[in-house]
Amino acid sequence: xxxxxxxxxxxxxxxxxxxxxxxxxxxxxxxxxxxxxxxxxxxxxxxxxxxxxxxxxxxxxxxxxxxxxxxxxxxxxxxxxxxxxxxxxxxxxxxxxxxxxxxxxxxxxxxxxxxxxxxxx
Amino acid sequence: xxxxxxxxxxxxxxxxxxxxxxxxxxxxxxxxxxxxxxxxxxxxxxxxxxxxxxxxxxxxxxxxxxxxxxxxxxxxxxxxxxxxxxxxxxxxxxxxxxxxxxxxxxxxxxxxxxxxxxxxx
Amino acid sequence: xxxxxxxxxxxxxxxxxxxxxxxxxxxxxxxxxxxxxxxxxxxxxxxxxxxxxxxxxxxxxxxxxxxxxxxxxxxxxxxxxxxxxxxxxxxxxxxxxxxxxxxxxxxxxxxxxxxxxxxxx
Amino acid sequence: xxxxxxxxxxxxxxxxxxxxxxxxxxxxxxxxxxxxxxxxxxxxxxxxxxxxxxxxxxxxxxxxxxxxxxxxxxxxxxxxxxxxxxxxxxxxxxxxxxxxxxxxxxxxxxxxxxxxxxxxx
DNA sequence: GTGGTCTAGACCACC
DNA sequence: GTGGTCTAGACCACA
Numbered sequence: 095x096x097x098x099x100x101x102x103x104x105x106x107x108x109x110x111x112x113x114x115x116x117x118x119x120x121x122x123x124x125x126x127x128x129x130x131x132x133x134x135x136x137x138x139x140x141x142x143x144x145x146x147x148x149x150x151x152x153x154x155x156x157x158x159x160x161x162x163x164x165x166x167x168x169x170x171x172x173x174x175x176x177x178x179x180x181x182x183x184x185x186x187x188x189x190x191x192x193x194x195x196x197x198x199x200x201x202x203x204x205x206x207x208x209x210x211x212x213x214x215x
Numbered sequence: 216x217x218x219x220x221x222x223x224x225x226x227x228x229x230x231x232x233x234x235x236x237x238x239x240x241x242x243x244x245x246x247x248x249x250x251x252x253x254x255x256x257x258x259x260x261x262x263x264x265x266x267x268x269x270x271x272x273x274x275x276x277x278x279x280x281x282x283x284x285x286x287x288x289x290x291x292x293x294x295x296x297x298x299x300x301x302x303x304x305x306x307x308x309x310x311x312x313x314x315x316x317x318x319x320x321x322x323x324x325x326x327x328x329x330x331x332x333x334x335x336x
Numbered sequence: 337x338x339x340x341x342x343x344x345x346x347x348x349x350x351x352x353x354x355x356x357x358x359x360x361x362x363x364x365x366x367x368x369x370x371x372x373x374x375x376x377x378x379x380x381x382x383x384x385x386x387x388x389x390x391x392x393x394x395x396x397x398x399x400x401x402x403x404x405x406x407x408x409x410x411x412x413x414x415x416x417x418x419x420x421x422x423x424x425x426x427x428x429x430x431x432x433x434x435x436x437x438x439x440x441x442x443x444x445x446x447x448x449x450x451x452x453x454x455x456x457x
Numbered sequence: 458x459x460x461x462x463x464x465x466x467x468x469x470x471x472x473x474x475x476x477x478x479x480x481x482x483x484x485x486x487x488x489x490x491x492x493x494x495x496x497x498x499x500x501x502x503x504x505x506x507x508x509x510x511x512x513x514x515x516x517x518x519x520x521x522x523x524x525x526x527x528x529x530x531x532x533x534x535x536x537x538x539x540x541x542x543x544x545x546x547x548x549x550x551x552x553x554x555x556x557x558x559x560x561x562x563x564x565x566x567x568x569x570x571x572x573x574x575x576x577x578x
Numbered sequence: 579g580t581g582g583t584c585t586a587g588a589c590c591a592c593c
Numbered sequence: 594g595t596g597g598t599c600t601a602g603a604c605c606a607c608a
Contacts, residue, residue, distance in 0.1 A: 100223070102221070102223045115317065115318070118318060118319060119317060119318065119319050120319065179318060179319065182318060183315065183318050183320065183328060184328075184332060186311070186314050186315065186318070187311075187315075187328055187329055187332045188332060190307070190311040190329075191329075191332070191333060191336075193307050194304065194307065194308075196236065196240065197236070197239060197240065197300060197303060197304050197307070198239065198240055198241075198300065199304060201333050204329070204333075205326065205329065205330070207304060207305075207308055208308055208311075208312075208325070208326065208329070209326070211305060211308045211309060211312070212312060212322050212325075215312075225597080225598060225599090226598080226599075227598080227599085251579085251580065251581080252580085252581065252582095253580090253581095261599090261600095262599060262600045262601070263600095263601095264599075264600070264601085265598085265599060265600080267581080267582080267583095268598095268599095270581095271582095275396070281580090281581060281582090282580085282581085283580070283581055283582080283606075283607060283608090284579080284580050284581075284606090284607050284608050285579095285580065285581095285608090286580065286581080287580090287581080342465070344463070344465050346582080346583060346584090347583080347584075348583080348584085357559070357560070360560060360561065361559060361560065361561055362561075372594085372595065372596080373595085373596065373597095374595090374596095382584090382585095383584060383585045383586070384585095384586095385584075385585070385586085386583085386584060386585080388596080388597080388598095389583095389584095391596095392597095402595090402596060402597090403595085403596085404591075404592060404593090404595070404596055404597080405591090405592050405593050405594080405595050405596075406593090406594095406595065406596090407595065407596080408595095408596075421560060421561065424560060425557065425560050425562065425570060426570075426574060428553070428556050428557060428560070429553075429557075429570055429571055429574045430574060432549070432550075432553040432571075433571075433574070433575060433578075435549050436546065436549060436550075438478065438482060439478070439481060439482065439542060439545060439546050439549070440481060440482050440483070440542065441546065443575050446571070446575075447568065447571065447572070449546060449547075449550055450550055450553075450554075450567070450568065450571070451568070453547060453550045453551060453554070454554065454564050454567075457554075
């Protein structure tokens with residue numbers, strides 16, 4: 095998996111980000127059942143308590159809900175997912191704009207450069 | 216200064232990046248003289264050898280040149296500086312595009328979102 | 337070994353030249369593994385950092401590449417090696433021509449003398 | 458003048474070489490009178506005794522001869538000069554051939570390369 | 579004073 | 594064990 099965790103930031107925090115990404119991008123589709131905490135923990139080579147903490151936070155955000163007996167599920171409320179997706183994307187975009195500004199590019203130039211590089215790909 | 220150096224990547228590498236930024240953004244204009252190695256080192260709270268290494272690499276890239284007795288100078292060749300600026304910007308843009316793709320946005324959507332968030336600022 | 341280093345020019349520079357020669361002449365064949373930095377340093381009676389610097393420069397030139405845990409290797413790209421060989425030879429030849437000119441020999445005379453002395457050998 | 462003397466080899470020896478060169482290349486023509494020892498010494502920023510020693514050696518080789526009252530003269534025997542020129546050139550050529558061999562060029566290749574580089578000049 | 583070089587010795591990540 | 598990084602402190606040439 096892509097669980098490469100770095101020791102520079104709290105691990106549970108990195109887990110949250112990566113699971114969010116998997117939900118947003120559809121790797122874990124709305125309404126689907128997640129693997130068990132224990133499985134996810136061993137997969138990420140992480141203590142189950144740490145994984146548990148990450149999942150709890152995601153539950154607080156409304157992205158997940160657990161059914162005591164049958165496991166944890168991704169919310170079926172796609173609006174919540176879309177909001178999460180938008181708020182993450184907004185951060186990414188704002189960071190990007192700031193970096194480009196500090197490099198000396200203004201709004202129009204950013205758009206131009208972006209289109210140009212996208213075409214090259 | 217803005218020399219906040221993190222232990223997660225080589226210090227000399229972060230120094231290079233930050234000095235590049237100062238040259239590109241005009242904090243150190245073309246042809247201007249930089250502070251002495253020792254001064255820059257103490258300013259960044261770093262060993263002079265580490266600063267020396269960073270500056271040497273920038274010299275290899277053609278962004279700086281040194282005169283043994285009188286100091287180090289930013290190149291007056293603005294083309295080199297523009298090329299450096301472009302290549303850094305290209306990296307930033309490519310990273311950005313990849314992150315947005317992994318969030319599930321395609322080319323057009325990225326542009327739309329970018330314009331929208333830019334207007335809000 | 338032939339590591340006779342003279343104090344008139346930077347040691348790391350002389351190390352670079354001599355290692356280049358060993359690569360070009362096939363003492364260190366393409367793709368082969370070099371001794372460890374520490375071994376080469378003690379062999380040349382030089383501080384490991386100095387040897388490290390020489391090897392790093394050769395890496396920048398593309399003549400070597402390093403694998404963090406298993407050692408440093410000569411490039412397998414023989415074109416790079418041939419280019420290096422040619423550029424060194426060019427320098428040698430140009431120096432030679434200049435010395436002969438300052439002795440008062442012109443182009444044709446140099447060739448004649450060269451052929452003559454070569455036959456005597 | 459071009460008297461740049463380096464501390465790595467005996468100074469009188471370097472003086473000999475340079476005066477030989479001036480004689481061979483015609484800066485001091487056959488039969489011409491040299492400046493006084495004292496003038497040559499101050500010109501080369503060297504102790505007069507050192508210059509004296511160099512000139513004595515050249516006298517032993519027959520390149521110079523001194524007339525007690527009127528100074529030192531370059532020999533008028535051009536054969537001696539030609540022999541000296543040839544023997545120096547021979548050394549230069551042999552050194553050159555050895556360096557090229559150690560780079561992996563054989564006789565024909567050396568000639569080819571030499572012609573090619575000479576044309577580029 | 580400037581940049582440049584060198585050494586000695588330490589610590590790190592990786593496998 | 595490997596290469597890579599960093600520090601502290603020294604000395605040099607140049608002007």
